[in-house]
Amino acid sequence: MNNLTSAVDSKVVCYHCGNDCKDEDIKEDNKHFCCSGCFTVYDILKNNNLCGYYDINSNAGVSLKSKNFKGKFDYLSEKNIEAELLSFKNEHMAKVILNVPSIHCSSCVWLLENFPKILKGVISSRLNFVKKELALDFDPNIVSLKEIVELMATLGYEPQINLESTGKPKIIDHETRRLLFKIGVTGFCAGNIMMMSFPEYFNLDLANQLDATYQKFFLYFNFILALPVFFYGASDYLKGAYYSIVENLKGNSKILSVDIPIALGISALFLRSTFETFVSHRAGYWDSMAGLVLFLLVGKWVQQVTFNYLSFDRSYKSYFPLAVKVKNESSQYKNVNGLAKGDVFYIHHQELIPTDAVLLNGNALIDYSFVTGESKPVKKLKGETVFAGGRQVAEQIELLVQKPVSTSYLTQLWNNDSFLKEKEIPTTELANAFSKYFTYLTIALALLVGIYWKFNDPILIWPSVTAVLMVACPCALTLSLPFTMNTTMSIFGKNRFFVKNQGVIQQLSEIDTIVFDKTGTLTEANKGEVRLVGDLNSYEERLVFSVVSQSVHPLSKLVASHLSQNAPLEVNYIFEVKGQGIEAIVDGTSIKVGKLDFVNGQTKNVGDSEVHILIAGEYKGFFTIEPRFRSNWKKLLANFKKTFELSLLSGDNNKMENFLRPVFGENMRFDQTPQNKLNYIKELQSEGKKVMMIGDGLNDAGALRESKIGIALTEDVQAFSPSCDAILDANKFENLADYIGFSKTALNIVKLSFLLSVVYNIIGVGWAASGNLSPVLAAIFMPLSTLSVVFFAVGLTWLTARFRKLV
Amino acid sequence: MEVIIILVILAILIAGSFLVAFFWATKDGQFDDTFSPSVRILMDNDREENKTH
Numbered sequence A: 001m002n003n004l005t006s007a008v009d010s011k012v013v014c015y016h017c018g019n020d021c022k023d024e025d026i027k028e029d030n031k032h033f034c035c036s037g038c039f040t041v042y043d044i045l046k047n048n049n050l051c052g053y054y055d056i057n058s059n060a061g062v063s064l065k066s067k068n069f070k071g072k073f074d075y076l077s078e079k080n081i082e083a084e085l086l087s088f089k090n091e092h093m094a095k096v097i098l099n100v101p102s103i104h105c106s107s108c109v110w111l112l113e114n115f116p117k118i119l120k121g122v123i124s125s126r127l128n129f130v131k132k133e134l135a136l137d138f139d140p141n142i143v144s145l146k147e148i149v150e151l152m153a154t155l156g157y158e159p160q161i162n163l164e165s166t167g168k169p170k171i172i173d174h175e176t177r178r179l180l181f182k183i184g185v186t187g188f189c190a191g192n193i194m195m196m197s198f199p200e201y202f203n204l205d206l207a208n209q210l211d212a213t214y215q216k217f218f219l220y221f222n223f224i225l226a227l228p229v230f231f232y233g234a235s236d237y238l239k240g241a242y243y244s245i246v247e248n249l250k251g252n253s254k255i256l257s258v259d260i261p262i263a264l265g266i267s268a269l270f271l272r273s274t275f276e277t278f279v280s281h282r283a284g285y286w287d288s289m290a291g292l293v294l295f296l297l298v299g300k301w302v303q304q305v306t307f308n309y310l311s312f313d314r315s316y317k318s319y320f321p322l323a324v325k326v327k328n329e330s331s332q333y334k335n336v337n338g339l340a341k342g343d344v345f346y347i348h349h350q351e352l353i354p355t356d357a358v359l360l361n362g363n364a365l366i367d368y369s370f371v372t373g374e375s376k377p378v379k380k381l382k383g384e385t386v387f388a389g390g391r392q393v394a395e396q397i398e399l400l401v402q403k404p405v406s407t408s409y410l411t412q413l414w415n416n417d418s419f420l421k422e423k424e425i426p427t428t429e430l431a432n433a434f435s436k437y438f439t440y441l442t443i444a445l446a447l448l449v450g451i452y453w454k455f456n457d458p459i460l461i462w463p464s465v466t467a468v469l470m471v472a473c474p475c476a477l478t479l480s481l482p483f484t485m486n487t488t489m490s491i492f493g494k495n496r497f498f499v500k501n502q503g504v505i506q507q508l509s510e511i512d513t514i515v516f517d518k519t520g521t522l523t524e525a526n527k528g529e530v531r532l533v534g535d536l537n538s539y540e541e542r543l544v545f546s547v548v549s550q551s552v553h554p555l556s557k558l559v560a561s562h563l564s565q566n567a568p569l570e571v572n573y574i575f576e577v578k579g580q581g582i583e584a585i586v587d588g589t590s591i592k593v594g595k596l597d598f599v600n601g602q603t604k605n606v607g608d609s610e611v612h613i614l615i616a617g618e619y620k621g622f623f624t625i626e627p628r629f630r631s632n633w634k635k636l637l638a639n640f641k642k643t644f645e646l647s648l649l650s651g652d653n654n655k656m657e658n659f660l661r662p663v664f665g666e667n668m669r670f671d672q673t674p675q676n677k678l679n680y681i682k683e684l685q686s687e688g689k690k691v692m693m694i695g696d697g698l699n700d701a702g703a704l705r706e707s708k709i710g711i712a713l714t715e716d717v718q719a720f721s722p723s724c725d726a727i728l729d730a731n732k733f734e735n736l737a738d739y740i741g742f743s744k745t746a747l748n749i750v751k752l753s754f755l756l757s758v759v760y761n762i763i764g765v766g767w768a769a770s771g772n773l774s775p776v777l778a779a780i781f782m783p784l785s786t787l788s789v790v791f792f793a794v795g796l797t798w799l800t801a802r803f804r805k806l807v
Numbered sequence B: 001m002e003v004i005i006i007l008v009i010l011a012i013l014i015a016g017s018f019l020v021a022f023f024w025a026t027k028d029g030q031f032d033d034t035f036s037p038s039v040r041i042l043m044d045n046d047r048e049e050n051k052t053h
Helices: A002-009 A036-047 A052-056 A079-085 A106-113 A145-154 A174-201 A209-233 A235-250 A259-280 A286-303 A411-415 A429-456 A458-471 A475-494 A502-508 A518-522 A538-548 A554-562 A596-600 A633-643 A654-664 A674-686 A698-706 A730-769 A775-803 B003-027 B036-040
Strands: A026-028 A031-033 A086-089 A094-099 A122-128 A133-138 A323-326 A333-335 A344-347 A357-361 A364-367 A378-380 A397-401 A497-499 A513-517 A523-534 A571-577 A581-586 A589-594 A610-615 A618-629 A645-649 A691-695 A709-714 A726-729
Touching: A026 A036, A031 A036, A036 A145, A052 A106, A079 A086, A079 A145, A079 A333, A094 A145, A106 A122, A106 B036, A133 A145, A174 A209, A174 A286, A174 A775, A174 B003, A209 A235, A209 A259, A209 A286, A209 B003, A235 A259, A259 A286, A259 A429, A259 A458, A259 A475, A286 A475, A286 A775, A411 A674, A411 A698, A429 A458, A429 A475, A429 A730, A458 A730, A458 A775, A475 A497, A475 A502, A475 A730, A475 A775, A497 A502, A497 A730, A502 A709, A502 A730, A513 A518, A513 A674, A513 A698, A518 A523, A518 A645, A518 A691, A523 A554, A538 A554, A538 A571, A538 A581, A538 A589, A538 A610, A554 A610, A554 A618, A589 A596, A596 A610, A596 A618, A633 A645, A633 A654, A633 A730, A645 A654, A645 A674, A674 A691, A674 A698, A691 A698, A698 A709, A709 A730, A726 A730, A730 A775
Parallel strands: A513 A645, A513 A691, A691 A709, A709 A726
Antiparallel strands: A026 A031, A086 A094, A094 A133, A122 A133, A323 A333, A323 A344, A344 A397, A357 A397, A364 A378, A497 A726, A523 A618, A571 A581, A581 A589, A589 A610, A610 A618
16 A cells, blocks of 8 residues: 555656656645745746646746756846846847747747746847747846846746857848748749740630730740849859859869859750740740749758757857956956956856966865866865866855966867868768769750751751750759758757758768767766675665665765665664765664775775775675766667777776777777867878767867767757767767768768659750750659659658658 | 730739738748747737636
8 A cells, every 4th residue: 555655656746847746745726846946936927827837838847956046147237247248228128138048848938928927127028939049128227137037047947148148149140031032032933934824835826916915925024024033043053153164264173063054054044035035936934944943942941951949059158157256346247258367256166167267265176077078076275276167066266367268278279270160061062073074964965966956957956955955954953962961850850869951961971980088978977887896785785775875975875876775774873974984873783884994994096986885894895886888888889880990089087998998999098188189080080081079078179170070969959069060869879870871871862863863854855855845845844853853852761761760 | 805914913013012021021030930929829918717618
């Protein structure tokens, strides 16, 4: 019976966030809450009559367990720091755009857009869900930015404020908008041209006075509609072709851009149709031309669709705090960028040190895992230098700035060459490679056809030559690449693997070397595997469990969870020496748990993450806490080893070297600084290798950037990840081989659809060469071939994905 | 019968006004975020706790 109740109890979920109410259970209005934070939010919403939040999605809230915001946003009360965040301010109105990473569902939209109802002074609130940006207008006389941000944090929507968020104007993507305009205009014209072309196709009787009037009207009308299509819609292709030809003539480039055959085709269509309209007074190929340009533009649009809610280009700026508390200044807080040598500032518990500084006061225990991957905090003494990127884990310290932020040891990495130049992304490389042969072949064919008719029927020279150029336009060819890649991208996205753009998929299929980071990549961040060295019988296990379950020390907690299948015994006496160990009497037996020197007085050089045990005066062995490797990592790496060269880079010490040797052989480097990692990748690439780097932290940022493809592994794709080409959800790490395999398949599908479009072209050219390509035939054949190639490419990509269980 | 010509021009003008509307919407940023408006439209202004269904 007892078991039954506990089974039911464990299913109680928090009304606000949907988490298990395991440790705490607050009851109110017949609803359960897992922590006081969640309850507070419910209370605020209830008082403001906003419980509709829970109607849209049940348990929609963000868990607020172990969150403490007190004092965290104090720097926002500083007027000049506030002003940096605001995008507009006058006496009655201020505007700010805040980035809120925790937005995840429609309830969030509802609550945040109802913000004016919760907080007086907020005038309007508008959310961009895709970018996760909240635009707020508020009255600075009634409410301050600090109050707004604090309330948002309380509700679980803590805005992300860092060095990068200053002075950010609303970014408008002009490139995309221009493309949308072009698609709009071309679509409009194409649709109307098609309608106007119909009468001609249905054989107007030109002997009839009335029909002839209409025919002329339709002809000229089509011409007028075609002008914007040619001069506006197709302008990018015409310009691209022009520049490519100029570059080739100058000898600067040997690549014939795919724009050339496209421009050739479009121009042939335009000139031939103009001739037909004004000289022959017959219908031209206007509808074919307009349709072609429309398809091409849509393809272009598809090509640049990305996961724009993810940020792939982060520098140290997104990690650093916006402001720090300074001493002896007229203002209390100072923007981190404004720190100069000689400034004294404070760093609180869990804050990041933004620049190289000397410790003046306080107990510094600094965790550099962010920079080096080494997870053990380092103790620093007064007068010692602490480097940027470290996180203070003890209490508040006082620091003296040595260098401005932009020249600190850590940020120097971003001054490296590889960060200054843009990474080359070969989106059109494949198409260009094809177009080289294609262009020459088309021109040769057109010439041949021209020569043939010159000797057989000179009247047919121009109709056949232009027809060949028109039909040979590689529309289907250029479309199959973006559509296949777009489909692949969305399939990857469904599998929590987000690539930056389509070029990355192509590069993914070309790599031959994979470099791994260890901490946080091969191993799980912040989790350990507990292993017992020695021997304990089940009674002794119970004794140990009874002791460690009383302690809050992280190692004790890990050991306790490892032994949690045991029932605790009665503890008669317990005493914990902080940072050393616990001494206790359990069930009449004396027991000591902790560091080796605490347990039996020995001071031997041993690992830090070991818990030694002494029961009734007898040493029983120890628990060792080892980093836990990701599930199936061995299988994945063994799989990779067949096709790729593998290397390991670790900022950590070489404790695991022997353990990892079977997998990586001698390609392992330990104690690597971020700069070392970058250099190693550079070295590999100078040998001609195509390197993919997989890392997780800021310490891998340089290597991720330098490598051909940098993949950031992260537990939460919305959260921080260093600058990279792709983001992979850590839970999907074991599937990485499938994704690389699929990228190869996708490229093969593109090639296959290239082949199909060539087959279409041969059929089309056959017609064209005979001089028989009528406007109706062209209007049916050209779009049909394009559409069928696109459907083929997209359909095949989906089918293969389904076959491989990726969708 | 020239009425067809007038009708065609009229039709183009009407269609053109939609094109202008499309331009306006694009400029206004309507295609920048395609998710939040779909949620926004479903929101009630106020919910009464004791409303009868």
